[in-house]
Amino acid sequence: ETEPLTSKKDVSDCNEGEDCKENGLLVRNPKSALRLVEDGNKVHSSQGDKGEAAQISNGYSGVQSSVPCNGMGEVEDAQCTAPAATTTTTTTTSTTCGAEGQQQLMELEDRETWSKKIDFLLSVIGYAVDLGNVWRFPYICYQNGGGAFLIPYTIMAIFGGIPLFYMELALGQYHRNGCISIWRKICPIFKGIGFAICIIDLYVASYYNTIMAWAFYYLVSSFTAELPWTSCTNAWNTGNCTNYFSKDNVSWSLHSISPAEEFYTRQVLQVHRSNGLDDLGGISWQLTLCLLLIFTIVYFSIWKGVKTSGKVVWVTATFPYIILFILLVRGATLPGAWRGVLYYLKPDWQKLLATEVWVDAAAQIFFSLGPGFGVLLAYASYNKFHNNCYQDALVTSTVNCVTSFVSGFVIFTVLGYMAEMRNEDVSEVAKDTGPSLLFITYAEAIANMPASTFFAIIFFLMLLTLGLDSTFAGLEGVITGVLDEFPHVWSKRRELFVLGLTIVCFLGSLATLTFGGAYVVKLFEEYATGPAVLTVVFLEAVAVAWFYGITQFCNDVKEMLGFTPGWYWRVCWVAISPIFLLFVTCSFLSNPPELRLFDYNYPYWTTVVGYCIGTSSIICIPIYMVYRLIMTPGTLKERILKSITPETATEIPFGDIRMNAV
Numbered sequence: 001e002t003e004p005l006t007s008k009k010d011v012s013d014c015n016e017g018e019d020c021k022e023n024g025l026l027v028r029n030p031k032s033a034l035r036l037v038e039d040g041n042k043v044h045s046s047q048g049d050k051g052e053a054a055q056i057s058n059g060y061s062g063v064q065s066s067v068p069c070n071g072m073g074e075v076e077d078a079q080c081t082a083p084a085a086t087t088t089t090t091t092t093t094s095t096t097c098g099a100e101g102q103q104q105l106m107e108l109e110d111r112e113t114w115s116k117k118i119d120f121l122l123s124v125i126g127y128a129v130d131l132g133n134v135w136r137f138p139y140i141c142y143q144n145g146g147g148a149f150l151i152p153y154t155i156m157a158i159f160g161g162i163p164l165f166y167m168e169l170a171l172g173q174y175h176r177n178g179c180i181s182i183w184r185k186i187c188p189i190f191k192g193i194g195f196a197i198c199i200i201d202l203y204v205a206s207y208y209n210t211i212m213a214w215a216f217y218y219l220v221s222s223f224t225a226e227l228p229w230t231s232c233t234n235a236w237n238t239g240n241c242t243n244y245f246s247k248d249n250v251s252w253s254l255h256s257i258s259p260a261e262e263f264y265t266r267q268v269l270q271v272h273r274s275n276g277l278d279d280l281g282g283i284s285w286q287l288t289l290c291l292l293l294i295f296t297i298v299y300f301s302i303w304k305g306v307k308t309s310g311k312v313v314w315v316t317a318t319f320p321y322i323i324l325f326i327l328l329v330r331g332a333t334l335p336g337a338w339r340g341v342l343y344y345l346k347p348d349w350q351k352l353l354a355t356e357v358w359v360d361a362a363a364q365i366f367f368s369l370g371p372g373f374g375v376l377l378a379y380a381s382y383n384k385f386h387n388n389c390y391q392d393a394l395v396t397s398t399v400n401c402v403t404s405f406v407s408g409f410v411i412f413t414v415l416g417y418m419a420e421m422r423n424e425d426v427s428e429v430a431k432d433t434g435p436s437l438l439f440i441t442y443a444e445a446i447a448n449m450p451a452s453t454f455f456a457i458i459f460f461l462m463l464l465t466l467g468l469d470s471t472f473a474g475l476e477g478v479i480t481g482v483l484d485e486f487p488h489v490w491s492k493r494r495e496l497f498v499l500g501l502t503i504v505c506f507l508g509s510l511a512t513l514t515f516g517g518a519y520v521v522k523l524f525e526e527y528a529t530g531p532a533v534l535t536v537v538f539l540e541a542v543a544v545a546w547f548y549g550i551t552q553f554c555n556d557v558k559e560m561l562g563f564t565p566g567w568y569w570r571v572c573w574v575a576i577s578p579i580f581l582l583f584v585t586c587s588f589l590s591n592p593p594e595l596r597l598f599d600y601n602y603p604y605w606t607t608v609v610g611y612c613i614g615t616s617s618i619i620c621i622p623i624y625m626v627y628r629l630i631m632t633p634g635t636l637k638e639r640i641l642k643s644i645t646p647e648t649a650t651e652i653p654f655g656d657i658r659m660n661a662v
Contacts (some may be wrong), residue, residue, distance in 0.1 A: 111176060111381075111382070112305055112306060112307060112382060113306075113382050113383065113384055114306055114310055114382050114383065115307060115310055115311075116310070117387070119306070119310030119311070119313070119314075120310070120379060120380075120382070120383060120387075120392070121392060121395065121396060122310075122313040122314060122317040122318070123306070123309065123310060123313045123317070123379055123469070123472070123473065124376070124379055124392065124396045125317050125396050125399050125400065126313045126316055126317035126469030126470065126472070126473070127370060127375050127376075127379070127469060127470055127472075127473035127474075128368065128369055128370055128396060128397070128399075128400040129317075129320070129399070129400050129403045129466065130466055130467060130469075130470040131211060131435075131438075131463060131466050131467055131470075132367060132368060133368060133400070133403050133404045133407050133466075134407045134410075134411070134438065134463070134466065135411075135434060135435065135437045135438050136364065136367075136368075136434070137364060137368070137404035137405070137407060137408060138344065138407060138408040138411040138412060138437075139434075139437060140360050140361075140364050141153075141344065141408055142343060142344055142408075142412070143360075144351055144354075144356070144357040144360050144361070145347060145348040145349070145350075145351030145352065145357060146343070146344060146345050146346045146347050146348055147345040147346065147347040148347035148348055148349050148351055148352055149351070149357065149360075149361065150405075151352065152352065152357055152358045152361035152362075153361045153364065153365060153401075155361075156358070156361045156362045156364075156365045156366075156580065157365045157369075157397070157401060159572055159576045159577070159580065160362060160365065160366065160572075160576065160577055160580035160581070161365035161366055161368070161369045161371075161397065162369070162393065162394070162397045163569060163572035163573060163576070163577050164366075164369070164371040164372075164537060164541065164577050164581075165369045165371055165376065165393050165396075165397050166389070166390065166393035166394075166569070167371075167541070167544065167553075167573060167577075168371045168372075168376035168377055168380070168540075169376050169380045169389040169392060169393050170380070170389050170390075170553075170556070170557050170560070171186070171377060171380070171544065171553075172376060172377035172378065172379065172380030172381040172383075173380040173381065173383045173385070173387060173389050173560060174385075174556045174557070174559070174560055175381070176381045176385075177377075177381055177484045178194070178374065178377060178378050178381065178477070178480035178481035178482070178483070178484040178485065179193070179194040179197045179198065179374035179377050179378065179477060179480070179481040180194030180195060180198070180481040180482070180484065180485040181194070181481070181484040181485045182194070182377060182484075183543075184646070184647050184648040185646050185647075185648050186543060186544060186547075186548045186646060187543045187544075187547040187548050187644050187646070188628065188642075188643055188644070188645075188646070188647050189624075189625050189628050189629075189640075189643035189644055190539065190540075190543040190547070190621070190625075191624055191628070192620040192621035192622070192623060192624030192625060193536055193539055193540055193543070193620075193621055194374070194481055194485070195620040195624065196532070196536050196617045196618050196619075196620040196621055197372065197373060197374040197477065197481065197536060198374070198477075198478045198481055198482070199616065199617035199620065200372075200373065200528075200529055200532050200533055200536065200617045201373055201374060201474045201475070201477050201478045202478065202504070202505065202508065203524060203528045203529055203613070203617065204373070204474055204528075204529055205471065205474055205475060205505040205508070205509075206505060206508035206509045206511075206512065206524065207509070207512050207520065207521045207524040207525060207528075208467065208470070208471065208474070209291060209294055209295065209298075209467070209471055209505070209509060210287070210291060210509055210512040210513065210517060210521055211435055211467065211521065212291075212294050212463070212464055212467040212468070212471070213287050213290040213291040213294060213513070214268055214269070214287070214290075214435070214439060215439075215460050215463040215464050215467070216290040216293065216294060216460075216464060217268050217286060217287060217290050218268070218439065218443065218456070218460045219457065219460040219461060219464065220290075222453060222456040222457045222460060223453075223457070224453065225453065227446075227447045227452055227453065227456055228263060228267075229259050229260040229262075229263035229264070229443060229444065229447055230243070230259060230260075230447045230448070230452075231243060231259055232259050232262075234259075234263075234267070236262060236263065236266040236267040237259065237262050237266075238257070238262065238266075240255050240256060240257045241256075241257055241258075241259055241262050242256035242257065242258065243258070243259050258440070258444055259444075260439075260440050260441075260443050260444035260447065261440045261444075263443075264436070264439045264440050264443070265598060268287075268439070269284075269515070269517070269518045270284060270515045271515060271516060271518055271519075271598060271600075272515075273515040274514065274515040274516030274519070275516075276516060276519060276600055276603075277516060277519050277520070277523070277602070277603075277606055278603075279516065280511065280514040280515065280516035280517065280519075280520070281514055281515030281516055282514060282515060283510060283513050283514050284513055284514070284515065284517070287513045287517070288510075288513050291506065291509060291513060292506065294464075294468075294471075295502050295505065295506050297468065298468065298471050298472065298475065298502060299498060299499065299502045301468070301472055302472050302475060302476060302479070302498060303494070303495045303498045303499070304494070304495070305494065306379070306382050306476070309472050309476065312468075312469075312472070313469050313472070315465065316465040316466075316468045316469040316472075317465075317469050319461070319462065319465045320462045320465050320466050321403075323458050323459065323461065323462035324403075324406060324407065324410055324462070326458065327410045327414075327455070327458075327459065327462075328406065328409055328410050328413070330449070330455065331409070331410055331413030331414050331417070332409075332413055334413060334414065334416075334417035334449070335417060335420050336416045336417045336418075336419060336420025336421070337413035337414075337416045337417055338416060339416035339419055339420060339426055340411075340412035340413050340414065340415040340416025340417070340419065340426055341409060341412055341413060341416065342416075343412060343415075343416070343426040343427070344408050344409070344411075344412035355587070359583070359584060359587040359588075362580060362583065362584045363530075363584055363588075364404075365401075366534070366537075366581075366584065367530075368400055368401070368404060369397055369400060371537050371540075372533040372534070372536045372537035372540065373473075373474060373477055373533065374477030374478070374480075374481055375473040375474060375476065375477040377477070377480075377481075378473075378476050378477045378479075378480035378481065379473070379476070381480060381484075385560060386560055386561070386562075387560075388561060389560070389561070390557075390561055390565075411437070411442065412426075414441075414442055414445040414446075415429050415441065415445070417445060418441070418444070418445050421448070429441065434522075438463065442459070443456070443459075446459055475498075475501060475502070475505070478501060479494070479497065479498060479501065482497065483497065512524075518597060518598075519597055519600060519602075522595060522597050522602075523595065523602070523606060523609070523610050523613075524613070526593055526595060526610065527607070527609075527610025527611060527613060527614050528610065528613040528614055528617075529614070530588060530614070531585060531588050531589060531611075531614050532614040532615075532617045532618050534581055534584055534585040534588070535585060535618050536617075536618065536621075537581055538578055538581040538582060538585060539621060541573065541577050541578045541581065542578055544573070545573045545574045545578070546574070547644050548646070550570055550573055550574050553573070554570065592607060595607075625643075628643050629643060
């Protein structure tokens with residue numbers, strides 16, 4: 001049963017029942033059995049004398065099926081048998097044929113991995129902890145009952161967010177593929193999910209980086225002795241500008257506008273030069289230069305793969321925590337800080353009876369952890385096979401949730417200080433939501449602190465680093481997906497592909513750089529990604545739990561980690577998590593948000609446009625299903641069965657050899 005892997009026996013010399021070498025793989029004729037491949041077509045010399053070939057002693061010959069494949073990669077009229085093994089092996093119920101199988105093996109051998117485990121953890125934490133943790137969670141928390149909101153938030157994290165997070169990490173690590181090609185190994189008919197994810201990621205890149213361009217503009221403007229949003233004597237200020245932090249007695253009227261708000265709206269965004277989405281106006285050259293610099297940083301951080309981006313996140317993922325700690329200490333020492341903390345955490349138990357609170361809790365934990373963007377699949381695919389992704393999922397999701405909670409203290413201590421200075425209630429100060437909370441309210445508070453220039457610089461640096469590693473992750477999801485799907489085209493041209501991708505994202509962002517670009521950002525944020533990514537993850541959870549099979553998935557996890565997920569995880573993956581996603585999606589669709597930004601009310605047609613943008617990504621899923629059924633030969637029943645059966649084997653590491661068990 002055993003033959004040297006370096007056997008010189010020619011294929012033409014093979015007789016029935018003998019093993020022969022074909023394309024660097026040992027083949028057993030006429031039946032196909034287990035396949036083994038050497039690392040670089042050779043066993044390491046340390047396994048024996050350098051002059052002699054090592055023997056495979058597990059009772060199996062390395063095998064590649066010689067039975068022809070049909071167009072969809074299925075083996076026709078083949079019976080796969082394997083002799084009894086003398087050592088334990090792992091089985092997978094799928095077959096790979098010919099050149100495709102050899103190509104996958106070569107890809108697996110050449111696939112890079114993280115230099116260190118901490119690189120992976122920091123990358124995932126950097127992806128999950130983004131700008132939304134700083135502005136969205138605090139606002140959602142105080143809007144939905146303060147401390148009482150932590151109850152639905154925790155419940156939704158335990159039964160919805162964390163199980164989905166764990167599932168994606170396990171899928172990516174086991175199958176070692178990006179968001180497109182991984183479906184060949186799970187359920188081929190759902191491959192359209194991968195294409196939908198890539199489109200969603202491109203939409204996110206087209207507006208998310210613009211928010212970082214705003215932060216970069218603030219950062220550059222902060223290098224002055226007096227911050228430009230502290231006075232009403234600038235060229236962009238109007239007669240309504242009122243500085244209530246000045247030493248003079250100032251009366252605040254209904255039409256009064258703070259200098260921080262005018263700097264944000266009239267100098268940075270220049271929305272007064274746009275009439276709305278139907279008249280966006282020209283492009284701001286200042287923001288264009290800021291965005292160009294950001295994409296340059298992004299390109300040189302990810303162009304070489306996770307080996308380089310894994311080092312960059314040592315700065316971008318850890319720096320925000322240093323700044324958050326500094327701002328937390330500074331905020332806690334401000335007069336009136338206790339008022340903000342009390343407003344942040346004071347529970348309103350009646351809110352728990354409202355459905356909207358539970359919807360907001362589910363949406364917040366889902367978008368905070370970030371399954372469905374292909375990032376967790378991509379990052380986990382570069383892990384070692386036996387890495388403990390279960391532990392990683394618990395650690396990173398916990399860090400993310402704790403960061404959101406602590407960010408609330410950083411924001412609300414400052415809001416309490418502002419309420420004290422204005423002699424107003426905290427609710428009046430905390431009216432701003434989204435980016436305005438950072439760029440108007442918080443920026444104004446910083447400007448009136450001692451050492452304001454220093455705190456402004458580190459705050460906007462923190463916003464930049466929070467956004468950068470999330471951008472690294474989003475683009476890596478697309479890059480890994482495309483490179484794994486088309487390795488013959490792009491595997492040796494990664495730098496060129498990444499350059500083209502960043503150029504496409506930059507050009508796609510031009511609409512958000514116009515004078516009305518803030519309106520476009522708001523539209524994309526609410527409609528282009530929200531319902532689309534919820535639909536994608538719902539279908540992903542259903543495909544894995546019900547088509548691939550929860551038993552098979554748990555067996556895969558056991559092969560990696562040595563233990564089977566318990567009943568809690570199984571119940572979450574099979575029922576609770578899909579219901580959780582369906583609940584949030586239906587709530588959003590039944591009650592779409594009425595968009596308003598500054599003094600602009602979005603007209604009805606923008607809602608239609610928003611849904612069209614969202615549909616343009618998920619439409620890939622039914623289109624590919626139809627294409628798959630049309631291209632698969634056989635009767636309708638045979639086509640469906642072939643389309644839901646994994647067509648490609650997953651190679652499992654076995655010492656220095658790679659095995660594809662059948």
